[in-house]
Amino acid sequence: MSIPVIDVRGLQFTYPDGTPALRGVDFQMMAGECVALLGANGSGKTTFLLHLAGLLRGEGDVRICGLPLSDDTLPEVRRSVGFVFQDSDDQLFMPTVLEDVAFGPMHQGVRVEESMRRAREILVTLGISRLESRAPYHLSAGEKKRAALAGVLVMKPDVLVFDEPTTFLDPPAQNELAKLLLELPQAKLIATHDIYFARRVANRAVFFAGGQIAGEGPVEAVADRFHWRLD
Amino acid sequence: MGGKMKSMHIPDGILSVPVWASLNAAAIPGVGLAIHRAKKGISEGQVPLLGVMGAFVFAAQRMNFPVGFGTSGHLLGGALLAMTLGPGSATIILTSILILQALLFQDGGLLALGANTANMALIGVWAGYLPFRLLSNSNLRTLGVFAGGLLSVLASAAAAILELRLSGVAMSPAVIGISSGVFLVTAIMEGLITVAVLQAVERLNPGWLQAPRGVPGRSAGLLVTAALLMMVAGVLYISALPDGFESLAAKIGVASRDQIVWAAPMPDYEIPFLAGDWSRKAFAGLGGLVVIYGICLTVGRLLVRQRSA
């Protein structure tokens, strides 16, 4: 039996203002899996995802590829977990796409020239090398999402974490993203409201309610059980 | 004229060489100190915050507040930034804004960047911060906020007028009077808007305010505020006196000597490039600037090395 890429046990978290956000979450995910995270707004999906990259620290045990999350392992965990945020504008903060993609490796001690080379390579792989010297502000939502993904993939992560990836995308761009995700070999955890997108890319779904996992199983079954679809 | 007078971004070509050179020499270490303090005292999350708040100030300047008589004013922001994020952060944000305004919109010159930074990002910020800090824990807090907004504009404007006068721009008492009136109205507006916006921000989420709010050395703060007020009054008073500045400037040796009247052409040719009195001073000023630049670069490097060691 191989080690799960994500292994979370008894995770609890309360915001400083006293609002409980996670009340004992147990979750495992294996390499190659693609899991959809469903649930209402405020059910704790985003809070849960933030714990995986050590951006929030609650009580409980979080292991990424067997590595327990602690101050010492934080840099390695953050390399291993590629976090794609809901708003690409938060993520693309450098003046040009190339510099943005190279930001990750550069700040992990990779030499500047090597970081740039890796960044160019990823842009070619994702088919957006034409955007290299463009400013993020002028990109379309789909291009932004791809550029943000490039900035994450360049760190060679073991697991990709997406927070509402389809929010700002039009249907063709959603389609492109789904195709791209199906091609990527990494394990993927996707928090989304878009049940059609989830059905297309994920092979399993987990349903969050009140800061806990209320149920899991095949996407269709979970959606039926929680009446999680448009009529 | 109104818009330009309000913001007082001095373009290049107006200040005399000794004035802009010495103000660059003063502003560079001033901003350097603010950066050093900011790096030491605040969390790493600050850099995007400073940049985004700079963008906020740009946007806020598009939001109109009705004054009456069909006119409106807008926030300048120096005092508000100092009160919400602290004076060090405010200095860095305003310096960045001034650099971009000079580059993208020719609002303020490049050689005059030191002067504009000194006026708005250093003098304006501290003049806005001190009254606030002084009264922040008393029941006169709102007055402190208003006084901060008011003083930040007045002190910046007074400094700008002082620099123009030292550069040989003559102004009649009437002009000084009218400009002071315009500045006073702008300053009162700034005070009122700062109060309104700060209160609204506090109602929304007090957690957004980062400036330290402890009790400062009260007497020191009072002294500095009093000094600022006297400076504003003094500049306006001396400026209004006929010849007040020419004699003062001549005494401290910064007057610009290039006031040659065309009507009296010299009969002979001369090349005063390196001979004239003014140019020697100009080059002394430039030399000083280069030395300051070198010192700042060296000190900066040393500090960085110390931090990483």
Place this chain on the structure above:
Amino acid sequence: MRDRAGKSLRLEEWARRDSILHRRDARGKILAAVVFLIGVSTTPPSSPFAFLPVAVVLACGLLIGRLPAGEILLRGLVIVPFPLFFGLVSWLENGNAGFASALVTRSYISALTVLLLMGVTPLPDLLRGLRGLGVPAVLVMVLQSLVRYLQLIVDHAMRMRRAASCRDAGVFPRRSRQSLWRRASGALAVLFGRSYLRAQGVHRAMVARGFQGDFVSPRPATFAAADWLFLAVVSTAVVLARIAGSVRT
């Protein structure tokens, strides 16, 4: 604001063109611009033609940089009111017309110089150049994120203004000044909060990608022989123009 955004877009468009000046290192161009501005600033108004030589140097720059001279000359006029006002005030006070007109001429030429610099240098390169000249990394990063989020925040402010004017169209036919004040300050407070949250999001994304508090900036490219030559040519031209300009006729 739309007008201003258009202005900076125009600069961006020029900066993406190609010429000998466009290809020079940004540090060299910044230094050359400063040298030129110092030349302008120290030229005494000894005759009506004192500024002709520096103007010729500037015109050569515009020509070599393949920039639309007419448009730049027009755009430079935005700064004229300031020196014009103080020039007139000063002239009325002491009757020194030479000094007054020198203020206007110097300011105008200086503004054109900055336009030329920005017209041949893309802003991101220019900011990297500033870093290369010793401007602290923190200030350059703040400048970069200011530029990055400027349009985003301004757009947001515009949307809020539109929404506000839709909401009360016709409802309060005579809005009191007090309610307008309250609304404007409330809107600014919301914008302040939005900006604050945006900054938090950006910081979170930086940390998630391994940022630990110290910026790594790419080592600047070497200052090539051509860049040294460029700087030397500009400096020489400025010195010559400066001498020519101070010959009293």
